[in-house]
Amino acid sequence: MAKTVPVAKYLFQRLRELNCHSVHGVPGDFFLRALDHIRPAGLNWIGNANELCAGYAADGYARAGHSIAARQFGSGPKVGALFTTYGVGELSAINAVAGSYAESIPVVHLVGTPSQKTWQASSAARPVHHTLGDGRMDVYTEMAERITCAQTKFHKYRRVEDAVQAYDETLQECVSRSKPVYVSIPVDMLEAPVPLELLAKPLQLTAKGETGSVEDDLARNIAERIRTARAPLLIVDGLSYPYDLLAEVNALADMIPTACFGSAMGAVDSGAKHWLGTLSGPTEYFDSADVVLIAGPMLSDTNTAAWTAIPPTEDRVLFNLASVEMAGIVHQVPGKTVLQRLLRELSSNLPTAVPLPARQPIKNLSVHTEITQDVFWSTMSSLLKPDDTVLLANGTPLIGGRDTEFPLRTQVVASSIWCSIGQMLPAAQGISLAKRDLGLPGRTILFEGDGSFQVTCQALSDIIRCKLDVTIFIVNNAGYTYERWLNGMQAEYNDVPAWRYTEVAKVFGAPSDYPVLAVTVRTMTELVNLLAQESIHDGKGLKIVDVVMDAEDVPEKAKAGLRRAGEALRTLM
Structure with a gap:
């Protein structure tokens, strides 16, 4: 008898x-039986507080594989995964x-669905739970x-063999295109036998795209443009992380002036020879650039100063990922390959050195008694170490982090x-x-606003349940400060309830054998003293730092842009 696997x-x-x-x-009723096979397959089940948190966590899990540390010290995850139930579960995620x-x-989104028979016989007369009640299953x-x-x-x-082969192809698309995929499985197919020989065939993960003279010609053309340019510029954008362009952009940053947009912070070593910093908008050098390379372009309004x-x-x-656009013409070739060949071209004949603008030193304002956005973010530079993963939540952390x-x-x-x-x-x-699963180095450090924290605070119970190592700085400014600057500085709708953040670990049941550090800081003296303690740097267990700031305070350099954004919002009303 041929061997099979469910x-x-x-x-x-x-x-x-x-x-x-x-x-x-x-867990959901349409896939509970699948969970019996998690451990035998060598995986862990992470039961989250809700499906939205599960989706964000799977996203984070996959991002751990995009760090330089994941590539240098071990094999990081190629995907994240979540499993939800049909309808109500998948819509929550x-x-x-x-x-x-x-x-x-x-990210691979697995969904357990009603049985095959239900798919065939569903009707508005006999609706199934988790449906809209009108017979529409799809x-x-x-x-x-x-x-x-x-x-x-x-x-x-009709044949399970065809279904699992289609699943394999879907996984390959997930990796090669670096995008999420969707897989739905009826409850009565979860334990159907699959020939083991199909599982013995490895997934085909080779990159797609042309190779050869096209890339060489493009690389030579781009290299010549750089050598003849008065002011060449490389801008690194957020998709450089998932597109695996970090090694190439760091090498280029030692050859030509390099900056990044906000979503690519950390992608380039700040000690690179030609590093200019994070762009908050056009600069004098930016305006004078006559050839600009953009690696991993995202180019959203919030990323490029509107x-x-x-x-x-x-x-x-x-x-x-799979194309290079030059002068408006798109070439279907892998961007990473062209960058590698461009580096080879430039290494044999480096471009003429370009005078760079002087970088402004970070001011040390620790003598101030209150903690302000401008002082806080520059001070946080002293906390960070190589191989850390730093998360900047939307709002003031995303803006202020540009000064770190x-x-x-x-x-x-x-x-x-x-x-x-x-x-x-x-x-x-x-x-x-993911760092723990795969032995990846570095700490996980989150800078989170109080409003953001309150939206998905249940994820803290997931962190505690798994006894994970996470350091959290909560920017406690009594609400949605980013939105205050757009509209309603004193409006009640921009306020959030006042929580006792240093007590939430206790509320979510942190056990005695799991180290928890919870402290509130209101002044720069308290913050500096905290940073002088070894306990805040070791990265072990859960650390929650409640950082109290003024409700209206934002980084100084962001104020003009926020005012413009607020004015633009009002013109649309």
């Missing part, structure tokens, strides 16, 4: 093949999955098609297009878990 175990073992050792989610699509994060999968790059719907296949920092088409070269100096090999997670409130706390859970 479908559910097949699903999980393929994830393990992609270095995903944990699956996030919330859809916000997170859509964010993964927007920011090119490879409505949720149709939604998923808009926010995933590939889908496998097991109920569409598009004012995007160079003209004729002056730029865009390096994407990031050490070598620091990974920064900063959303600049999806910008979903509450994303970063559960993402920190996923990142810390």
Whole structure:
């Protein structure tokens, strides 16, 4: 008799093949039987407080594989994964999955569905729970098609062998395109037997795209443009992380002037020979640049100072995952390959050195009694170490973090297009878990606003349940300060309830054998004293620092842009 393996175990073992050792989610009736196969497949089940947190955590888990540390010290996860139930579960997670699509994060969303018979016989007369009551069973999968790059719907296949082969192809698309995918499995197929020989065939993960003379010609053309330019400029953008361009952009930063947009903070070593810093808008050098390379372009409004920092088409070269655009012409070749060949071209004949603008030193204002945004973010530079993963939540952390100096090999997670409130706390859970699962070095440090924290605070219970190592600085400024500057500085709708943040670990049941540090700081003296203690630097257990700031305070350099954004908002009303 031929050896077989249940479908559910097949699903999980393929994830393990992609270095995903944990699956996030919330148990649901349509896939409970699948969870019996998690441990036998060598994976861990992370039962989250809700599906939205599970989606954000799976996103964070996948991002851990995009750090330099993951590539240098070990094999990081190629995907994150979550399992939810049909309808109510998958819709609770859809916000997170859509964010993964927007920011090119490879996440596998598994969904347990009603049986094959139900798919065939469903009607408005006999509606099934978790449906809309009108007989439409495919409505949720149709939604998923808009926010995933590939889908496998097991109920569409008569033979289970064909279904699992389609699943393999979907996983390959997830990795090669660095986008989320959707896989739905009826409850009566979870334990259907699959020939073991199918599982013995490894997934095909070779990169797609042309190789050869096209890349060489492009690289020579770009190198010549750089050598003849008066002021060449490399801008590193947020998709450099998932597109695996970090080694190349760091090498280029030692050859030509280099800056980054906010979503790419940490991607380039701040000690690079030609490092200019993080762009908050056009600069004198930016305006004078006559050829601009953009690696991993995201180019969203929040990332480019409302598009004012995007160079003209004729002056730029865009390096994407599977294409390079030069002077408005798109070439279907891998951006990483062209960058590698460009480095080879430039190494043999380096461009003429370009005088760089003087970098402004970070001011030490620790003598101030109150903690301000401008002082806080520059002070946090002293906390960071190589191989740390730093998460900057949307709002003032995303803005203020641009004044922080990031050490070598620091990974920064900063959303600049999806910008979903509450994303970063559960993402920190996923990142810390991936670091532990795969032995990746460095701490997980989250800078979170009080408003964001309150949206997904349940993720803290997931961190505690798994006894993960996470350091959290909560910017406690009594509400949505970013929004205050857009509209309603004193408005009640921009306030959030006053929580006792140093007590939340106790509320969520932190056990006595799990180290917890919880402290409130209100003055620079208290903050500096805290940073002088070894306990805040060791990265062990859970650390919560409640940083009290003024409700209206934002970084000084952000005020003009926020005023403009507020004015633009009012013109649209």
